[in-house]
Amino acid sequence: MxxxxxxxxxxxxxxxxxxxxxxxxxxxxxxxxxxxxxxxxxxxxxxxxxxxxxxxxxxNEIQPVSLTDDDFRRLLGQIADTKSLIVYVVDIFDFTGSLIPGLHRFVGDNPVLLVGNKADVMPSSLKRTKLTDWMRQQANINGIRPIDVALVSAAKNHSIDQLLAKIDKYRDGRDVYVVGVTNVGKSTLINAIIKQQTGIQDLITTSRFPGTTLDKIEIPFDDNTSLIDTPGIIHQDQMAHYLGAKELKYVSPQKELKPVVFQLNAEQTLFFGGLARLDFVQGERSPFVAYFENNLMIHRTKLANADNFYEKHAGELLVPPTSDEMTNFPALQRHEFRTKVKSDIVINGLGWVTVPANVTVAGWAPKGVSVLVRAAMI
Known part of the structure; x- marks a missing residue:
């Protein structure tokens, strides 16, 4: 040419x-x-x-892009005018941070198949039927009514056959749009599907960096319809947006989570590296269970000394981030909760702590990162 x-x-x-x-x-x-x-x-x-x-x-170099959140939403907004099956991919580890506000506005009346990716990192003791029930309940709470729920591990190529069977069952000769927020593994999942169907490996670019897919990518089916990867909606309240490439390994689990149990008294604090913290403000001595990437160091100290402890050790004993990067790292912001039942205190994109009923706790995260309470997953 x-x-x-x-x-x-x-x-x-x-x-x-x-x-x-x-x-x-x-x-x-x-x-x-x-x-x-x-x-x-x-x-x-x-x-x-x-x-x-x-x-x-x-x-593994990422170049900044000029697309805005509105650009991504505009691209997704075109789906409502189609007749398609929507495969809505969420990261089970970061389920709360994976939710797309107002998803129905993007997908219209199209049916939604909810897919929980990274199932391999969840504790093996957690029954998968219980996990899918919990996912469906949480989706319903957020106004999403999936026709079915599937669990996969795109990176490990687990349960791709079962997912393909569900897609084939529900698509009824229609196009299939794969949607989700950034970093849930959409493109990795589509690569796994392509490999399963054609043998071609790693066609679509994937990474831990948010916003890798920038426009729709169409993979044709045999019946003149397509599987379409869409750009991920960027959630600025996720921890990944405040970290560099070296630190991302501390927030994105690659292996099965090993929960850590702490017997805490009131007025004790847990630090999750230098990224976040949880204060046990008031309540009876109780077990608190932390679910974070296994390499993230957790330190316990007294609440009365917590501020001084962070100021003295952030970037050294409390890492990540390192001391070189702490100058640009946002200050931690406090969010207080009073539980009535066993609950998860979730730090978007970092992990969560399961806390008992009838306690007062405070979660701290960088300003801009969401800290939420939800029904306990486990």
């Missing part, structure tokens, strides 16, 4: 197979840029990637 033919093809539209953005060769540093030489080579192998995806896939 000559350079002139390539320019015509670019005008008509060539999309990155990694993130879905339309490619261009003129404006380096802007969305969709790829050198002409890379474009020619990619077209020969049917693997055309933008420079951003290439560097992310090969060097």
């Amino acid at each position: 000559t350079d002139e033919e390539l320019k015509v093809a670019l005008v008509e539209g060539i999309n990155c197979v990694g993130c879905g953005v339309q490619l261009q060769t003129e404006h380096k540093g802007e969305l969709g840029f790829t050198p002409m030489s890379a474009l020619k080579k990619g077209l020969e192998t049917d693997e055309v990637y933008c420079q951003r995806c290439f560097r992310l896939r090969h060097y």
Whole structure:
């Protein structure tokens, strides 16, 4: 293909197979840029990637993007006008942070199949039927009425066959849109489906960084319909947005969670690295169960000394983040709760602590990160 033919093809539209953005060769540093030489080579192998995806896939480097939250919502808003099956992917570990407010506005009257990804990191002692029931209840509370619930591990390729069977059962010859917030594993899941169906591995760009997919990516079925990956809605209240690449390994579990039980008296505090804390303000001595990435260090201290302890040790004993990064790390903000039943105190994108009934606790997280209370998962 000559350079002139390539320019015509670019005008008509060539999309990155990694993130879905339309490619261009003129404006380096802007969305969709790829050198002409890379474009020619990619077209020969049917693997055309933008420079951003290439560097992310090969060097784990992330380049900032100019898309806004409104851009992502506008792209998703087009789904309401289609007749499709919606595969709504959530991260079970970060279920609360995975919820899309007002999902019904994006999907219209289309049926929703709720898929809990990263099931492999949940404690094996947790019965999967109990987990799916809990997910359905939480979805209902948030105004979502899924036609079914599925559990998978996209990274470990677990239960992909069962998910495909459910998709085939419910799609009824329609397109399938895969939706979710950033970092729930949508693209990893679609890669697992593609590999299962075709043998092609890691076609779509994935990473721990939020906002990897930038536009719709369509994978055709045999019946002239498509499986469509959509860009993730960005939740700015998730911990991942305040961390660098090195720190993300402390908030994104890769192995089965090992819950840690603390017998706490009132006026004791737990620090979760230097990222968050939980104060036991008032109540009887009770067990508190922490569910966080296994590498995240948890320290216990007295509530009366907690502020001084954080000021003295943040970035050194309490890591992540490191002392070099603490200057830009937001101050921790306090959120107080009084429980009536056993509950989870959730720090969006970091983990949760199951606390007993009839206690007063305070969760602290960087300003902008949500701290919530919900019915206990386990």
